Amino acid sequence: MPATTAPDAAGSTAAGSTAAPSNNPPDLAAEQAYLARARAELARMRTAAASLDASRASDADSVGVLTAVLAARVAALQDDPSTTLFFGRIDTTDAERWYLGRxxxxxxxxxxxxxxxRAPVSTAFYRASHAEPMGVTLRRRFGVDHxxxxxxxxxxxxDPAEPETASGVLAAEIERPRTGPMRDIVATIQxxxxxxxxxxxxxxVCVQGAPGTGKTAVGLHRAAWLLYAFKQRLERAGVLVVGPNQAFLDHITAVLPALGEVRVRHTTxxxxxxxxxxxxxxxxxxxTLKGDARMATVVERAVWSHVAAPTEALVVPRGVRKWRVPAYDVAEVLARLRERGVRYLSGRAMCADRLAHEVLLKLERAGESPDDRVQDAVARSAPVKAYLKQLWPVIDARQVLFELWSSPSHLAACADGVLTSDEQRILLWDKPVRSKGSARWTTADAVLLDEIDDLLERRPSLGHVVLDEAQDLSPMQLRGVGRRCSTGSATVLGDIAQGTTPWAxxxxxETMRHLGKPDHHLEVLDRGFRVPAAVIEYAARLLPAMAPGLGAPVSVRTARGALDVRSVDDLGSAAGEVVDTRGAGSFGVIGIPSDLDVVAKVLRDKGIAFGRVDSSHGDDEDHPVQLVPASIAKGLEFDEVLVLEPAAIAxxxxxxxxxxxxxxxxxxxAVSALTVLHTQPLPAALHPQAADRDLRG
Incomplete structure (x- = not known):
């Protein structure tokens, strides 16, 4: 079994420590000395970087860029004394020894x-086992305290005589109380x-991950690894993390900087x-209807409806003669451009060149010898511009959508065979809107405007996108995110059982098809490292009613956690008592806004400081106690959680x-303990079992 040493023979550890019970203490002092050496070397590297003088660059134009690069390098080499510089070590059969750190x-x-x-040699630390040692003779994990x-x-x-058992240090790190933003998992990656x-x-990669399986952390660490392994490619193309709301982003925003990656943008x-x-x-x-994938066809028709069928010839005066391009030749030019699948505005520019080329051919047949400058001049000439203005006008996204929602006949033409008449009535504005400038756009309208913008001009692609809680996005939202990685790749994270929007x-x-990534690799994570068994087993009682056929996650935590389900008469006073007796670490109170208001008053009367989270921001001061509306709790985690009135939440x-x-x-x-308070009867999926079981952990 893994042999563990700790400074306290009784096995006790300070808050924040990952030390496990003592067993056999040979090398701790030597490893502490090695850590001191690592800190000294890091300080030397930082001093050396700080001593470099950007002003001595041979190219004066590069001074500003080099100054910024050196400043970032110095900042990256800053030692944080509250964390250790390495968390593991491997010794290999070829007598190599490697210490792993951030x-x-x-x-x-x-x-x-x-x-x-992220270095290739570190793979063995995470994946080696007794069955497949991968050339590793010794894997050492370190318990850490401040x-x-x-x-x-x-x-x-x-060693065939050593049985393979669970790691105590690993379990202690996973179960360590936490406050503040989400932390990295480099020491505990499975x-x-x-x-x-x-x-x-x-x-x-698409990751179906049950609660507590670490799917969000996995996605963020994949972004960090990709930026390390494919540095030049992704620094040029860019990496983006997309989350469900700002509170979620505030929760995860410290992970990548802690891993040395500050080049990744986070957004909702x-x-x-x-x-x-x-x-x-x-x-x-x-x-829901505006988020339906069928809307892509409707808005595409609306965009291209602005290109008119040519009925008159193009006439271009040049010198003493007029050159004529018949309407049927113009129609053929338009047809060829449409067949190429060009964007609307790009096609318009190309159309001017094609029409000018038709004039050029007529000049050549007449015995002239025009060159490319003549074609460019014709394409920019007033007759071609005027003709194109009538044939293929310049438009913008707001104009296209304004016309759709304003005109029943235009919407009917664009939605013919796609939307029913009843569905079309849902989309039309109830009251007349004077212009696109006075339109009051909705969130779903904005997604359609984004789709139209891409039909007008192709959107550049990023190198990689991490999309979390993907199951909650509508098909049109997925298309929008997919456009940001059309030539790149994606890490898509979520849980079908946690889909909480009507358009999920x-x-x-289906999700990956709308995202434009049908050829993806699906991974299922069902081993829960964050949520203890008592909590996940209770929550899993809801699965048959809400997600039939989806397997329940399995907690691998050594501690089952604490579960307490209580029927109370006064929700506010009972909640105040629970908060009063909270332990160390973070504490989240989750419920509908009106119930949170009641608890907030109780906590203020008791003098208990708390923060309040909403969709636009997290708790700026990182209070140990946070009040969280149920609608934005997804993706957040707390050591202890108090859930108010489950029936009201549902x-x-x-x-x-x-x-x-x-x-x-x-x-x-909840990471360690869950308390549920209710004055109303529990939902049927929870109540029958709760009545005949002892639910106290």
Whole structure:
């Protein structure tokens, strides 16, 4: 079994420590000395970087760029004394020894003191086992407390007498109390997670992950690994992380910088796909219909409806003669351009060149010898511009959508055979709107405007996009995100069981098709590392009613966690008592807004400081106690969670299935303990079992 040493013979550890119970202590002092050496080498590297003088660059124009690069280098080499510089070590059969950390550290001769966790040799640390040691004789994990090594745990992978058992240090790190933003998982990445993290840059990976399986962390670490392994390619093309709301982004925003990656932009799907002020809100029926994939056909027809069928010849005066391009030749030019699948505005520019070329051919047949300058002059001439203005006018996205929502006849023509007459009535504006400038656009309108913008001009593609909580996006939103990685790859993360929007897709095959990535690799993560067994088993009772056929996740935590389900008379006072007796770490109170208001008053009366999270931002001050509306709890996690009134949470959604899915999300936010308080009867999927079981952990 793994042999573990710790400074306390009784096995006790300070808050924040990953030390496990003591066993056999040989090398701790030597490893602590090696950590001191690593810190000294890092300080030397930082001093050397700070001493470089950008002003001495041979190219004066490069001074500003070099100054910024050196400043970033110095910042990246800053030592954080609250963390250790390495978390593991492997010894190999060829007598090599490697220490793994979040960054590379070398000595003055260029020899590695600590290797980056993303380096190829580090793969064995994460994937080696007794069955397949991958050339590793010893894997050592370090327990850490506030930047100091406090424990050692060894696995001798090629010793047949040593049984393969769970790592105590690994379990302690996973279960360590947490406050503040989400942290990286480089010390605890599991073999199945590492395979996803190190997937090739050309592969789009879809991860179906149950609560607590680490899918979000896996996606972020894949972004960090790709930027390391394909640095030049992705620094040029760019990497983007897309999350469900700003509170979620605030929660995860520290992960990549902690891994040394500050070149990744974070945004929400709504922000990414919105180029106009959103000043109105659709009802559920309209929002769902506008997010339907059929709308892509409707808006495409609307865009191209502006190209007229030529009825008159193009006449271009040149010198003493007039050159005529018949309407049927113009129609053939238009047909060839449409067959090429060009964007609307690009096609318009190409059309001017094609028409000028037709004139050029007539000049050549008449015995003239025109060159490219003549063709360019004809393409820019007033007659061609005037003809093209009537034939192929310049348009913009807002004009296209304004015309659709304003004109029943135009919408009917564009939606013919695609939308029913009843569906068309849902889309039309109730009241006349004077102009596109006075239109009050909705979030779903903004997504359609993004689609139209891409029909007008092709959007450049990023190198890689990480899309989290993808199951909640509409088909049109997925198309919008997919356009951002049309020539790149993606990491798509989510859980079909956690789909909580009326327009949520029903399968990953459908999701990936709308995203434009049908040839993807699907990975299923069902081992829960964050949510303890008592909590996940309780939440999983909802699965048969909300996601039939989807398997329940399995918790691999050593501690089952605490579960307490109580029927109470006064929700506010009971909640205050629970918060009063909270333990160390973060504490989340989740419920509908009106119930949170009640608890907020109780906490203020008790003098308990708390933060309040909404969709636009997280808790700026990182209070240990945070009040979270159920609608934005997805993706967040807390050591302890208090859920208020499950029936009210479910009833706040538009239908029963969506309500149960929302409740499933809320119940799976706890890392160590979950308390459920209710004055109303529990939803049927929870109540029958709760009545005849002892639910106290």
């Amino acid at each position: 960054r590379h550290i070398g000595d003055s001769d260029g020899n590695p003191v600590v290797i980056d966790w 930047g100091q090594l406090t424990a050692i745990e060894d696995e001798h992978l090629q 073999p199945e997670q590492d395979e996803i993290v190190r997937s090739d840059v050309g592969l789009t 799907a709504a922000e990414l796909l919105t180029s106009v002020p959103v000043r109105a809100e659709d009802n559920t029926a309209a929002a 897709t029903s399968s990953w095959e 009833a706040a959604e538009p239908d029963e299935r969506t309500g149960l899915r929302r409740l499933y999300v809320v119940l799976t936010r």
